[in-house]
Amino acid sequence: MRTLNLGILAHVDAGKTSLTERLLFDTGTIDKLGSVDTGSTQTDSLELERQRGITIAAAVVSFTLGDLVVNLIDTPGHPDFIAEVERILQLLDAAVVVVSAVEGVQAQTRVLVRALRRLGVPFVFFINKIDRLGARYSEIVGDIASQLSVRPVAMSAVTNAGGRHAKVEGVDMMQEPHFSAFCDALAVEDETLLSDFILAPESLTIERLRAALADQVAKCLLHPAFCGTAMTGIGITDLIAAIETLLPGRNPDPLGPVEGKIFKIERGWGGEKLAYLNLTSGRVAMRDYLELPAGAAKVATMQVFSEGRLEKVNQVSAGQIAKIGGLANARIGNEVGAGRNTTVGFHFAPPTLETRVRPRRPSDISALWLALQQLSEQDPLINLRINGDTSEMFVSLYGEVQKEIIQATLQNDFALDVAFEESMTICAERLVGTGSGLEIIFKEPNPFLATIGLRVDPRPEDAGNSFALEVDVGQMPVSFYRAVEETVFETLKAGIYGWQVIDCHVAMTAARHSSPSSTAADFRKLTPLVLATALSSAHTVVCEPVDRFLLEVPAAALTATLTLLAQCGASPKGQLISGGIARLEGTITSAMVQTVQRQLAGLSSGAGVLESSFDHYARKSGSTASRPRSGADPFDRADYLQRTR
Structure with a gap:
């Protein structure tokens, strides 16, 4: 089917x-x-x-x-x-x-x-x-x-x-004025249909129009x-x-290789991890081993969604969505199968707020840490962050409602009474120029059995971070290069000022090891120091998130609203007044959105509506904002070596 x-x-x-x-x-x-x-x-x-x-x-x-x-x-x-x-x-x-x-x-x-x-x-x-x-x-x-x-x-x-x-009926595609409207819409992407509409409209049957419509819907044209x-x-x-x-289905192959994706994680009544698997090819049976990025895992329980119910089964076939137990190391976004691709692309903006979570009872600190770890499994973009001794815990947020939900979940599911500090805006760092760093094996002050050279270059806005090798790959074990790459991306989460470095390309320009003494751990520990040197020589600037907004207020409140926007540093880009309603569009820093929201109701007698969504990062004006760092600080060499050696 x-x-x-x-x-x-x-x-x-x-x-x-x-x-x-x-x-x-x-x-x-x-x-x-x-x-x-x-x-x-x-x-x-x-x-x-x-x-x-x-x-x-x-x-x-x-x-x-x-x-x-x-x-x-x-x-x-x-x-x-x-x-x-x-x-x-x-x-x-x-x-x-x-x-x-x-x-x-x-x-x-x-x-x-x-x-x-x-x-x-x-x-x-x-x-x-x-x-x-x-x-x-x-x-x-x-x-x-x-x-x-x-x-x-x-x-x-x-x-x-x-x-x-109110009454609703489906339009008859063959009756005017709908016939001409459909033909006009379809003809934009179909020259043959346009020609027949002009020269031989009688050839345009209902079957042909429906087929053309389904085809253009599938191609995202209509x-x-x-x-x-x-x-x-x-x-x-x-x-x-x-x-x-009208909508395009697929014909999955149950006889093909096992392929699928885990898109959700939740916990069962007994605390066991349950993974939602969208199986796109092949079959999976009870006690089968599934290939995951963290290694093979054995299927212990299996349920499928079928006809409005969740049913226990012994086998799942391509095209079904299953809830599977036993995959202890499964993570959201994991590709399942031998040909998996672990890279996950994101299509929405990252969270722009961060808040500190603390238990009201100090004795609950360990329980809170475990609970937040479970919640971060279910939503990786919570971005659970701690300081070195886990006494301070931070989570990322998209908004205040999410904070309320996390607080209620901790209370209801984990019996934890917690408090949240006021949310702060999450900034980012961008490179000013190009920089490099180099640490050579057996040469002071490098204490690790590894040579690493790294160069950092700025990338275009929204291009993301990337890594490339500019060395002879055959001169070291592949695991050493992999250790460097993984550590680079981890280290970029906290730049010179403690914020994530964005739109940065890192190239490995030098590599050497000592066989058989060097280990992957040497490369993992040395990489942050080299990358910190490269970032420091390139310099970074702190950028804050900027939202695009759409605001509607009564025309009588327009002047007061424009004054408020000016005070909050907003940049209106368009203005339209129609039917007594003023419509404004523009950009504003994410940190000021709540300020506008709070004052808008009074200025507009409750009739104002503000919609906003993340648009881009822009260089922050005024004093440079920094964020306390969690863990060892590679920008402080003495502190870093003391913590890692």
């Missing part, structure tokens, strides 16, 4: 989880419709999700449409949990992007659509809540086209929008826009038909 990994994505409160529930109900997967308000939905299974009415962790449920098995993945909508969405995007064959018919395109909508387009994931839109006061359809389709730079095509006809008598109401089921039938016929 064909399979389809389908993501449901949206800005928070657009109705994503309600749509998931409705799809399960209308396909006969569940016999009772749950509600987000009552905490009875299938996919919001965590107690905190039920209490708060928001999705925190991605959830999987499977159902069948004809010959198509759909693995439906409900994802968080709140921007604080974008890391969870990050892991899901890399699994998807297609997606449904949910947009509120009242609020329209929102900040998270833009972020998600940009990521889907970068990954080449086909997607359709579902404009939800068409029965709510103020709901619009045609206007929202127009906004999608203008604000998201995509080509939507309207698939629904709406009457009485914005009321309980994005059908359906509408309805998930709570009542209006318009859902057409969306289900589109999932079955």
Whole structure:
């Protein structure tokens, strides 16, 4: 059978989880419709999700449409949990992007659509809540086209929008004005269809139009826009038909080599680690050994998502998503199989906040450390950081809501009462120029049995960090080079001022060992000293995160709002006044977003709306900010050698 990994994505409160529930109900997967308000939905299974009415962790449920098995993945909508969405995007064959018919395109909508387009994931839109006061359809389709730079095509006809008598019908592609609209949309990328539309329109049958539409959807050229109401089921039938016929599934090979990816980690009732595996090729049976980056691991338990349930099985086949126990060394992002690729690319911005966590009872320090380690397994972008003796623990955050969730999780799941210090903005360091460092074996002051030469060069903005060998690889064991590379990336997490060094290329320019005395440990211990020398000679500058914002206020509050933005150092890039509403766009440092947010309500009598998302790093003005370093400091040679030798 064909399979389809389908993501449901949206800005928070657009109705994503309600749509998931409705799809399960209308396909006969569940016999009772749950509600987000009552905490009875299938996919919001965590107690905190039920209490708060928001999705925190991605959830999987499977159902069948004809010959198509759909693995439906409900994802968080709140921007604080974008890391969870990050892991899901890399699994998807297609997606449904949910947009509120009242609020329209929102900040998270833009972020998600940009990521889907970068990954080449086909997607359709579902404009939800068409029965709510103020709901619009045609206007929202127009906004999608203008604000998201995509080509939507309207698939629904709406009457009485914005009321309980709202009615939605699928458009007839063969009737005007829809026929011309579809042909115009399809002809942009299909010259043959354009020619036939002009010269022989009778040749354009419904079958041909549907085939052309499915082809362009699969190629991410067009994005059908359906509408309805998930709570009542209006318009859902057409969306289900589109999932079955328009979105591209795959035909996985159960006889091929074992290949897959681990995209989620959680703990069972007994504290055992459970890994979510998306198996794309081959079969895995109980007691099989799976090849992971950390070594082979034996499958101890196995469950699969099937027809809305989680079932115990003895074998998993390609196209299924399984929850597997026994993989003690599994990590999120691990590729499974002999041909695995351990490199994981990220498509969203990193967290921009950091906070210190401390137990209210000092005796809980060890328990807190263990609990945070488990949470960082489930969300690696928490970036758990400690000082040398673990008395101070720091976690990275996307926002204050995430802090509240972590605090509640520690209380509910680990019985730990903790306090968070005020969040601070996470800065980064960029190279000013090129620098180099060299330590030679058997030559003072190098105490290690290794020769390492490193050169650092700045890379273009957002290019990321990279490493290359500019030496004869055959002169040393491969494990020594690997030790240097791994340590380079680890050392770049804390530069001269304690912040992560970004957009930096490191080249290894010299290498020598003493056989058989030298070990990989010599190269691991020496690399930070050499890299610190190279970074110091190149010099770095501290850069702070800058957000792109979209702000709407009543026109009467525009002057006061512009004054506030100026005081906060914002840079407005565009301004539009329409219908008594002023719309402002621009950039502002992430550190000032909360200041604007707090004062906006008073300036606009509660009518102002601010949306923001990370845009780039820019050189920080004023005094240079530094961050306390955890562990040995390679920029202080005496301290480093004392701690490492």
